[in-house]
Amino acid sequence: MRLSSGVRLDEADGRCQLPGHADGSHYALLAEAGPCTGLWASWDAHECRISVLADCPVTSPEACCLFLGHPGPHT
Numbered sequence: 117m118r119l120s121s122g123v124r125l126d127e128a129d130g131r132c133q134l135p136g137h138a139d140g141s142h143y144a145l146l147a148e149a150g151p152c153t154g155l156w157a158s159w160d161a162h163e164c165r166i167s168v169l170a171d172c173p174v175t176s177p178e179a180c181c182l183f184l185g186h187p188g189p190h191t
């Protein structure tokens with residue numbers, strides 16, 4: 117895998133909130149953006165994005181703290 121210089125993936129990976137995943141973008145919640153939305157940073161080896169995403173609606177058996185349509189299992 118090629119990494120762009122200056123990107124500290126080790127540090128960024130520590131902030132990713134998706135449960136263990138080997139590929140795809142990483143996501144970290146920056147702030148609540150509203151009652152049911154959050155401001156998320158997402159990044160991969162090539163770029164970083166900031167987006168407002170709706171909260172994941174799953175509340176059973178426990179409330180999921182990720183965003184609507186996230187990959188992988190619910191938290």
Ligand SMILES: [Zn+2]
Pocket residue numbers: 129132133134137141142143
């Ligand atoms: Zn990740």
Ligand SMILES: [Zn+2]
Pocket residue numbers: 172173174180181182183186189190191
């Ligand atoms: Zn979820």
